[in-house]
Amino acid sequence: MDALQTAFYWLDYAAVAVFGASGALAAARRKQDIITFAFFAAITGVGGGTLRDVLIGAPVFWVQRPGYIIVCLIAAVIVWVTGKRGWRFRALLWLDAIGLAAYAVVGTAKALNLGVHPFSAMIMGVLTTCFGGIIRDVLAGEPNLLMTREIYVTAALLGAGAFVCLTLMGLSFWPAAIVAFFAAFILRAAAIRYRLALPGFPGASGDTEY
Numbered sequence: 449m450d451a452l453q454t455a456f457y458w459l460d461y462a463a464v465a466v467f468g469a470s471g472a473l474a475a476a477r478r479k480q481d482i483i484t485f486a487f488f489a490a491i492t493g494v495g496g497g498t499l500r501d502v503l504i505g506a507p508v509f510w511v512q513r514p515g516y517i518i519v520c521l522i523a524a525v526i527v528w529v530t531g532k533r534g535w536r537f538r539a540l541l542w543l544d545a546i547g548l549a550a551y552a553v554v555g556t557a558k559a560l561n562l563g564v565h566p567f568s569a570m571i572m573g574v575l576t577t578c579f580g581g582i583i584r585d586v587l588a589g590e591p592n593l594l595m596t597r598e599i600y601v602t603a604a605l606l607g608a609g610a611f612v613c614l615t616l617m618g619l620s621f622w623p624a625a626i627v628a629f630f631a632a633f634i635l636r637a638a639a640i641r642y643r644l645a646l647p648g649f650p651g652a653s654g655d656t657e658y
Contacts, residue, residue: 607632
């Protein structure tokens with residue numbers, strides 16, 4: 449395994465762990481039991497990557513490497529044992545922002561490495577980033593990110609698009625990955641800090657004429 453593969457390997461695990469922790473924190477918000485913590489952590493951590501691999505015809509990444517699920521379970525236990533700490537619900541937003549930025553890079557890079565068209569690879573990066581969180585929110589009974597107008601998918605799209613563009617320009621993996629990561633994270637962080645949202649469709653909510 450060369451240096452690039454090693455870096456990609458650990459970045460992938462780190463992104464799964466962070467998303468797994470965000471899933472466990474969502475269970476904590478609902479005061480669920482440890483089994484639900486573990487399930488939320490696993491489905492959030494690997495959900496997006498599973499969809500990506502199914503769509504591009506690749507072996508589902510965690511089936512032969514159970515370490516990914518184990519990492520999610522460890523994240524769930526860590527969240528569980530931290531107890532009732534006031535900071536951990538706020539941490540959900542920031543852990544999710546870090547996971548978003550990392551997965552935007554990881555998902556896009558894996559698709560590109562498997563020969564997927566750059567535009568489609570960018571879409572795979574967005575799906576990798578967002579799908580696990582959508583499942584998490586639906587299961588937790590929370591408004592999912594597609595229905596809130598918050599800047600989330602947009603941040604993932606920025607990170608994935610930046611990585612594709614920089615790669616096509618000939619930049620090597622790490623410089624492209626770092627720039628793309630921070631582009632996605634900074635946009636998402638600004639949205640959290642300043643409550644930024646995309647404009648909604650203009651007109652009265654009851655207007656159904658087109």
